[in-house]
Amino acid sequence: MPRPPKRFRDEPFAYHQEIEVRIDNLTNLGLGVGRIDGWVVMIPFALPGELVRARVYRNHKNYSEADLIEVLEASADRIDPVCPLFTTCGGCQYQNLTYERQLEWKRDQVGSLLQRLAGIPDATVDPVIPSPLRYGYRSKITPHFQQPRDGEVGPIGFLQAGQRFKLVDVPQCPIASEPLNQALTSIRAQVRAQPEAYKKGATLLLRESDGGEVRTRSEEICEQTVGSISFRFPAGGFFQTNPSILPAFVDHVRHEAAQSGARFLVDAYCGSGLFALCCASGFEKVAGIEVNEGSLLWARENATANGIANASFQAGSAEAIFAQIDFPPEATAVVIDPPRKGCSPEFLEQLFAFGPKSVVYVSCDPATQMRDLASFREHGYALTRVQPFDLFPQTRHLECVVSLVRGATAG
Numbered sequence: 001m002p003r004p005p006k007r008f009r010d011e012p013f014a015y016h017q018e019i020e021v022r023i024d025n026l027t028n029l030g031l032g033v034g035r036i037d038g039w040v041v042m043i044p045f046a047l048p049g050e051l052v053r054a055r056v057y058r059n060h061k062n063y064s065e066a067d068l069i070e071v072l073e074a075s076a077d078r079i080d081p082v083c084p085l086f087t088t089c090g091g092c093q094y095q096n097l098t099y100e101r102q103l104e105w106k107r108d109q110v111g112s113l114l115q116r117l118a119g120i121p122d123a124t125v126d127p128v129i130p131s132p133l134r135y136g137y138r139s140k141i142t143p144h145f146q147q148p149r150d151g152e153v154g155p156i157g158f159l160q161a162g163q164r165f166k167l168v169d170v171p172q173c174p175i176a177s178e179p180l181n182q183a184l185t186s187i188r189a190q191v192r193a194q195p196e197a198y199k200k201g202a203t204l205l206l207r208e209s210d211g212g213e214v215r216t217r218s219e220e221i222c223e224q225t226v227g228s229i230s231f232r233f234p235a236g237g238f239f240q241t242n243p244s245i246l247p248a249f250v251d252h253v254r255h256e257a258a259q260s261g262a263r264f265l266v267d268a269y270c271g272s273g274l275f276a277l278c279c280a281s282g283f284e285k286v287a288g289i290e291v292n293e294g295s296l297l298w299a300r301e302n303a304t305a306n307g308i309a310n311a312s313f314q315a316g317s318a319e320a321i322f323a324q325i326d327f328p329p330e331a332t333a334v335v336i337d338p339p340r341k342g343c344s345p346e347f348l349e350q351l352f353a354f355g356p357k358s359v360v361y362v363s364c365d366p367a368t369q370m371r372d373l374a375s376f377r378e379h380g381y382a383l384t385r386v387q388p389f390d391l392f393p394q395t396r397h398l399e400c401v402v403s404l405v406r407g408a409t410a411g
Contacts, residue, residue, distance in 0.1 A: 012039045013056040013064055020072065023050045028109045028367060030093030030396035032068075043068050044161060045087050047075040047097055048105075067162075077101040082135060082174045089168045090161040092175065092394040103128040103390060106398050110366050110388050117370035120383060128388040128398065129252075132244040137393065138176045139224075140241045143184070144203040148195040156188050156204075175394055180206045183214040207235040226250060226278055229306050233272040233298050240274065242391040249389050249399070250278035253335060253360055256385060256403040258282040260358035262333035266325055268351070270313060273299035275335045275362075280311045283333075287325055289316040321347060322354040329355045336361050342368030352379045359404045364391075366400040376404050 013019065021034035023046045032046030040063035046052045051073035054066035068087075071078070081087075081095035094102045107128050115121045131137055145156040146167065157170030171188065172181045183206050191198065207215045209222040210230075218236025225231070226246045233239050240246055253275055257265055263284045267276035270288030272295050280286045290296045290313065299313040314324050325332075334356040336343065342365065343351075351359070352375075359381065363369035366388070373383065385403040392398060 011059045012036075013059060015056065017056045018053060018069065019056060019066065020051065020053050023048050023052060026105050026109070028113065028396065039064065041066055044093070045096060046071070047078055049073075049075040050078070085168060085170060087161060089157065089170060090159045090163070091170075091173070093396045095394045099130070099134055099393065102393065103130055106388060106390065110370075110386060110398075110400055113366050113370040114373075114386065117367065118373035118377075118383075120373070120377075123383055123386060125386045125388065128390050129245070129248060131242060131390045131393045133242070134393045135174045136177050137242045137244050138173070138180070139208040139243055140235075140239075141173060141176045141180055141184070141206050142203050143170060143206075144201065145191065145198070146201040148198060148201070151195055153192050153195045153198065156191060176206075177208050179208050179212040179214050183216070187216065205235060209235075226274065229277050229302075229308075231272055231274065231277075231298075231302050232305070233302075234294070237295060237298070238271055240391065245389060245391055249391070249401075250275060252387060252389075252401060253362065254279040254282050256360045256387075256401065257333040257335055257358065259384075259403070260333060260405050262331055262357050264327035264332040266322070266327065266332060266334045266356070268316075268321060268334055268336045268347075269338055270299055271295045271337075273302045273311070273313065275337065276311050276313070277302055277306060277308055279335070280308050284310065285327065286311040287327065288313040289321055289325075290314075291316050319346070321350050325354065330357055332356045333358045333360065335359075338363070340365045340368065343372050348372065348375050355406065357406055361402040361404065363400050363402070364397065366398070369400055369402060373402065373404075381406050 021036055021041050023032040023034045025033040031042040031044050034041050043054045043066050045068050050071055052068055053070040054068055056064050056066045058065040077098045078096055079098055086095045107125050111125045114123050143157050145153055155167040155169035157168045160166045160168045205216055205218055207222055209215055210225055215222055215235035220235045221232055222235050223232050257279055265279055265283040265286045267288040270276045270290045273288055276286050276288035288299050296313055296315055303311045381404040384405050387401045389399045
């Protein structure tokens with residue numbers, strides 16, 4: 001007779017216990033959420049409204065995690081995924097959900113974060129701006145592989161869903177552009193033919209430049225046109241990876257920055273100049289600030305190449321970001337697009353000391369963005385607009401643009 005699953009004291013479920021649960025929500029990580037007698041269970045790839053069978057593999061203090069075994073009652077929003085590796089590869093979370101519902105859930109999650117992390121329960125979140133391309137949109141991928149064993153290279157791809165170290169072999173990626181997938185085939189063959197060249201494994205770089213050319217070395221130069229502005233930057237440098245939505249994205253940032261009546265603009269994380277240069281036509285003067293000297297050089301070159309004379313770029317230090325800005329704060333808007341971890345307390349302290357008229361906060365992680373909003377409210381900034389953009393269809397990720405005006409009435 002088989003031994004029953006082992007159960008520890010005070011745990012709601014035994015290890016590998018199978019359960020049936022109705023899914024009623026999605027987390028911002030793309031996990032289905034169900035409840036049994038009030039106890040929360042999180043299940044990847046399960047959709048709201050579905051009745052599923054799942055196998056519990058971990059109990060936490062306040063919730064349990066389980067693997068999806070079977071969908072007993074499917075959601076009307078469930079569709080067949082495009083990629084055969086969906087649920088195995090960890091890159092996508094929503095290929096089984098209609099695109100319209102992806103956008104609705106992402107909007108709901110932004111609203112939930114506003115309430116829980118920013119303490120703003122009644123803010124209006126605009127409908128998510130969809131990506132013109134739902135697949136084939138990514139202009140950069142970085143597949144990797146581990147140290148070859150016995151002269152052979154193992155999987156070349158991305159992390160397996162739910163795993164921190166195990167890789168899935170990915171011959172093609174449907175959310176990557178066609179030029180990248182074509183290049184991926186030949187690069188994978190080259191790696192497998194020369195395993196001795198990769199003693200410690202490697203992370204590969206494939207980045208599409210204008211015209212469909214694919215760069216594979218970080219120092220190679222890429223070109224990307226956004227609206228009427230052309231950018232050059234190293235393939236290994238940061239630049240948004242969904243070109244199809246970028247014109248609408250930067251147009252919105254420019255509109256929101258100018259909406260307050262500001263005459264000057266500061267781009268506080270300017271990189272190679274995306275927002276500073278695309279917004280320059282709406283302001284008397286624009287200043288870009290960047291702590292990375294390499295990115296700063298490209299921003300200056302891009303300004304010169306596009307004939308944008310009212311934009312200047314300067315090196316900033318972490319201790320004195322706004323030290324060289326001589327714009328009157330009451331007539332200045334600031335665009336910030338910080339790393340995923342959000343703004344540091346030191347940066348926010350300097351921003352509030354400068355005291356711009358308005359701030360447009362761009363973030364690839366709405367959770368850290370909403371956390372920072374509490375500080376803005378404490379310093380007299382009112383939230384006037386929340387606009388999510390779906391730069392990453394089929395995945396849990398999105399960009400969110402929050403508009404804040406000093407002393408304004410909340411929208």
